[in-house]
Amino acid sequence: MSSRQPPGVLLDIGFVAIALADGWAHVGVEDQPQAYCALLGAVALLLRHRLPLTTFVLTLPTALVTDAVVAPMAALYTLSSLNRHRSLLGGCALAYAIIDFLPWPWSSLDATELSQTNNLFHLSYTLATAAAPVFLGQLVQARRELSLRLADISEAREQERLLTAQSVLAKERAQLAREMHDVVSHQVSLIAVQAGALQVSGRDAETRQAAATIRRLSVQTLEELRHMVGVLRASGSRPTELTPQPSLADLDHLVEASGIEAKLETDLPEELPPTVQRAVYRTVQEALTNVRKHAPGAAATVRVRHRDGILCATVANTAPTRPAVALPSAQNGLVGLAQRAELLGGTVTSGPTAQGGYELRLELPVERNR
Known part of the structure; x- marks a missing residue:
């Protein structure tokens, strides 16, 4: 999450404050039932992430008895951004549209008014208003899932790159091991053989001592080369300790x-x-x-x-x-x-x-x- 985005708690408090302001603007202080419904809908937004469907249901009375729209639309948007069931989202959007369209109390509804052109436009507007938070929530959910998918793809590509690099390194190590075995080890072996011959056939003690030193160092070098060849041929398949280590x-x-x-x-x-x-x-x-x-x-x-x-x-x-x-x-x-x-x-x-x-x-x- 970006550091520029506000924390979730502050965002929820902001939604509650906006919903309260919306209810205050559309409900009079003397209308206590409507004020309580508006207050319930605004406070219910604090539960929108943990209980999105319950939050939406608690905001429906606000849409039924008042003209405030912030609380139910915010709850519907949150439900859509966290839910994958399109039939449920469609049903919730339709329920919100119908409740927002019908007058309160329902006993004042005149069936002949439904055929009037203005009411049809009002119904279309209400349906569009209910569909907007659903589409926006689905868009946010798709963007979030796409971001996670892209992160997984990036991680997979990085892993593939590491495997490729390890494969190339293993080939280089194997080639180096062959060169050390076929060339360097062979030449050091020849040095050891020649030094051994000189040690036997040398005419003075100083020459024989120098030949013995050369032969001893050559043998020691051969042993170290053989160990290094074994390390290189391991090619990273398992941890290889360079033993014995000097002290x-x-x-x-x-x-x-x-x-x-x-x-x-x-x-x-x-x-x-x-x-x-x-x-x-x-x-x-x-x-x-x-x-x-x-x-x-x-x-x-x-x-x-x-x-x-x-x-x-x-x-x-x-x-x-x-x-x-x-x-x-x-x-x-x-x-x-x-x-x-x-x-x-x-x-x-x-x-x-x-x-x-x-x-x-x-x-x-x-x-x-x-």
């Missing part, structure tokens, strides 16, 4: 397996929200990956602290000792970390240090994410 308990293994010289310093409470733990883990993971890619030979320090409800994680590395090898990068890692932190109400800042290294800093409010 702060996995930081030690992450730092040890990073392939660089790194140390971990933590001072954390025992219980932290899972979302905060995952954010810290992914931030440290991305930072260590960047150190390995862009700062060869650098050492890194990972510090995770909790002070005054704020969890702070920093990853700082020293200056590189060797030139970095150009590797493909979409430059989306830091952007993704910043977006993840923003969703949790935190911030991510990064930049070079005075010693020639680089530092990434994550701050997250803990209590907000519980």
